[in-house]
Amino acid sequence: MKRDFPTFLLYTFGFLLLWEWLRPVEQLTDTDHIETFIVFLIIAFALSYLQMKWFWQWLIKIVFVLFSINRFHYKGGFFHSGWLGSFSEDVINNLWSIVARNWNELSNEFRTLLFFILMWIMVYLIHYWLLRQQRIFIFFFMTIIYITVLDTFTVYDAKIAIVRTVAAGFAVMGMLTFFRINRRENSNSNSAFIKKWMVPLVIMVAFSVIVGIAAPKAAPIWPDPVPYLKAAGNKGGSDGIGGISRIGYGANDSRLGGPFIGDDTTVFTVESNGKNYWKVETKDVYTGKGWLASGSTTIDFRQSDLVPVLSIPSNVETTNETAKVNPAGEFVSYVAYPAGIQKFIDFQPNLPEQYPIQIDTNTEKIRNIGNVDYTVDFKVPKYQAVDLxxxxxxxxxxxxxxxxxxxxxxxxxxxxxxxxxxxxxxxxxxxxxxxxxxxxxxxxxxxxxxxxxxxxxxxxxxxxxxxxxxxxxxxxxxxxxxxxxxxxxxxxxxxxxxxxxxxxxxxxxxxxxxxxxxxxxxxxxxxxxxxxxxxxxxxxxxxxxxxxxxxxxxxxxxxxxxxxxxxxxxAPVKKPEKKPLEETANVKKDNSFDIRDIWRNIQLFFKNEWKWIVFGGMLAAAVIALLYRIRGKWFPYLVMLRYRFRKKDETIGAAYLILLSQLDRYGLKRKENQTLRNYARYIDTFFSTREMTRLTHRYEQYIYNQNLPEGSWKETRELWENLIKKTIA
Amino acid sequence: MAHEQLNPTIDKILANIEKVMIGKRNVAELSLVALLAGGHVLLEDVPGVGKTMMVRALAKSVNANFRRIQFTPDLLPSDVTGVSIYNPKEMEFQFRPGPLMGNIILADEINRTSPKTQSALLEGMEEASVTIDGVTHKLQKPFFVMATQNPIEYEGTYPLPEAQLDRFLLKMKMGYPDIHEEIEVLNRAQKVPPIEDLQPVIDLEGLRALQQEVKEVFVDDTIKRYIVDIVNRTRGYGSVYLGASPRGSIALMKAAQAYAFIFGRDYVLPDDIQYLAPYVLSHRIILKSEAKFEGITSEEVVNRVVNRVPVPVQRLVK
Structure with a gap:
């Protein structure tokens, strides 16, 4: 086991894969301080990489774990006396709970400790897989499964995670295969061999990732199962409303369509003078597939303020009404309100007087009231057809x-x-x-x-x-x-x-x-x-x-x-503010939409022009084949041009080999057991020169003596060029 | 490799030898290779082709102490190494050095003597010292043995065991001169042999310095790999019973260094290896008896092996 760069890379990729397991944890569970665990991972990997004595490794890790637990769960500093005592007491109690299988009684401190231990074990396992066994497919596969399952059944969006995982996973598997081959063949891992392996690996991984991201994908045959099953066959189906699975409200109107099944879960009950429609939000950008908001401008207002939505103009006759709304669900990330809303006049239970209620003035969506009953005052307009x-x-x-x-x-x-x-x-x-x-x-x-x-x-x-x-x-x-x-x-x-x-x-x-x-x-x-x-x-x-x-x-x-x-x-038309105050999900959606748009164009282009593309492709292939056939005629010029401007004496190494293959194409093949000198004499006899012998002497010095006189390429270049020219003639 | 510039000192030595030897330049070169690499030569040839003349010319050129031992069946080890004789005047044994105590030794017809005497010589060659009556005597440096072996007589000979043959760095044949050369030989035979007039080119000190320089000739890893490849191939070769040992690899490398030095190079080429491999390796492999019956010689085997190993033409990348 070495402390070289490849090992470092292996550890890095191992860390990245493990990190993918931690990312959703932060979003999906109420685990806090996830960065501490990531730091722990980094430390553990670093210690393993540096091959410290196990004693120091354990010491550093234990101190880090204790310090973190202290910071999370105990007031008073690390050196505050007594906390260790109560912590160890806690650990013992928890161990008893485990024995008694009272899983719910485990304390947070102990859970943190367990989580640290889990991380520790995982780091060791990854170290074992990477460096001892040199196989990581199972872990990589499990990571993929984990991410895709989370993506399907939870709110975790693994679009980028899957790309990261695939890239890191393939890279690490490629490297491990290389090391395995290396070990089996017992060959020296010289840098040229590594390059020969690693460059295509990098290109392949990059290529597959890019193609994977960019290629047009068929629309899913099945709708996303969770919203489909759980959400709501809302009679008109804005699919975000019923499902609790998406963060926020209506996260996904950008692609409408598809069937729905009914869901008669009560969302809220209303006490009012009559039947009203209940608005939640509005959208203004039609994409061709669905609706997006053009932006997001969130502002706060107080309970006593008028709700800052575009109200009914004063020249329209209105009557005032109130309605009391009683949300039923646990999660209320949005507020349903009647058109013509004026004010919130009451909350049950009471919100503080200065409680900032958020509204997105762009979509007129009101948020963060929480699960409280609210009474709204609103105007019911009576329009005159004549005015309209x-x-x-x-x-x-x-x-x-x-x-x-x-x-x-x-x-x-x-x-x-x-x-x-x-x-x-x-x-x-x-x-x-x-x-x-x-x-x-x-x-x-x-x-x-x-x-x-x-x-x-x-x-x-x-x-x-x-x-x-x-x-x-x-x-x-x-x-x-x-x-x-x-x-x-x-x-x-x-x-x-x-x-x-x-x-x-x-x-x-x-x-x-x-x-x-x-x-x-x-x-x-x-x-x-x-x-x-x-x-x-x-x-x-x-x-x-x-x-x-x-x-x-x-x-x-x-x-x-x-x-x-x-x-x-x-009408008092408010000028819609479009300041990009916050980086919002909506803006991001705009971007993704743009990419899709471009792809649609590209697909269209391919569909319309495929004959030309196929024809062009065949033509290009034919040209390439022809060029390859006659490469002996043009390739040397290219090479000559390339080497003309080289200054380094070592150039002869590559140049001579090119000359050899060029002579080979010309028909003057060097037998495998023929020494260069011998071959050079043969070439010189053939062309009746002495150039090949002179050039070969230089090359012999280069490969068998590892030593070239300063500035020798300049002199030898002429010999080399002459010989190359002879092979073209 | 005629166009190559010889090392000037070597050039002079070779010219010296050519004054008395007609043709056989390659034998002279190879002898120099062995001398410079600190090894010994086994010449397998019939008498009368000029072995002694060449060795003497070589000894003269480097101003070395030349000794000749004619091996006979009744030769005793002490006849080779020397003996302690009681001196009644001084009341003690005095060591009388034998012919082995020279610099350049021609061991003629080594297969005629008993194994006991042979091994005394071989021990001296290997250890560069001899032990007589419990006293170890260092041999002089440089110490160069050219042993000859008559390949056609079997009656009353004690052929060297194959395992002991690898004490010799090179094994070669002298061969007969061609017609023009032989006429020239006759021409010279009418005059006084010029061997007495030869002037030394360098002294022993100079020779030791040359030997040191030879050790510093650069052998690239590609060449080492090539040597090992060749030697390795002899081990798995079909008609070979026992392939060359790692000592064979070392010998090939040392010989190549000396050969490169002779040609004024401070680094070894695959050409050197190809040229020397038959001389260095053929007496180090033992053929299967079937192969011997079929008339395959070890030289042929080595040549075939060399022809199968690809010459390294690219740098080993580290």
């Missing part, structure tokens, strides 16, 4: 250009027939409101079918909306809502996609308050719909999904403008 119909086109005077652009975004490759269809459907209408209603109606009237099960997932280059509108015509709320939003955007009407819940099932009348009704909202009530922005009126909700209706209150009777028509002041 006033807007017939985009007017920069009443609408911020950036805002307009943001909510009329559509992907560049959006099939044009969507716009054509929309124009057909809305042909008879002049204003935005009626156009929106026409589109909404369109889904009700035609052959579109509501179905949760037989829903297609858009393939590689399919557009989600396009597929639904023209091909499948079967889907649930996401299909309908996305389609409507995109269709309206295609003709320049600003829309956004809203996720949340429908009003739920009526349960009973409230016992406390006769006017209130109790509703239960289950995962099945998860839903998505559309909001259309109409200047001076705000965001108007629409419900395109078949079989659903949104109780929006619009007065079509009045021919006159409503009471508040005095001066139709421009």
């Amino acid at each position: 119909r006033k807007t017939t086109g985009y007017d920069p005077a009443v609408m911020n250009a950036e805002f307009y652009k943001r909510y009329t975004q559509i992907p560049e490759e959006l099939p044009p027939r969507i716009k054509q269809l929309t124009e057909e459907v809305t042909a008879s209408e002049t204003n935005w409101f009626d156009k929106a209603r026409a589109v909404e109606r369109y889904f009700g009237n035609t052959e579109y079918t509501y179905d949760q099960k037989n829903v297609a997932i858009p393939g590689g280059k399919d557009d989600y909306v396009d597929q639904f509108l023209f091909d499948t015509k079967t889907g649930y709320c996401d299909n309908f809502s996305s389609s409507m939003a995109v269709m309206l955007r295609s003709i320049g009407i600003p829309t956004r996609w809203v996720k949340g819940f429908t009003g739920g099932e009526f349960l009973e009348y409230s016992r406390d308050d006769e006017t209130k009704e109790l509703y239960t909202i289950t995962n099945n009530n998860a839903h998505s719909w559309v909001e259309v922005f109409i200047p001076t009126q705000g965001w108007i909700p629409f419900e395109p999904t078949k079989g659903f209706s949104n109780s929006i209150n619009i007065d079509f009777t009045s021919g006159q403008t409503s009471t508040n028509t005095q001066t139709p002041a421009p």
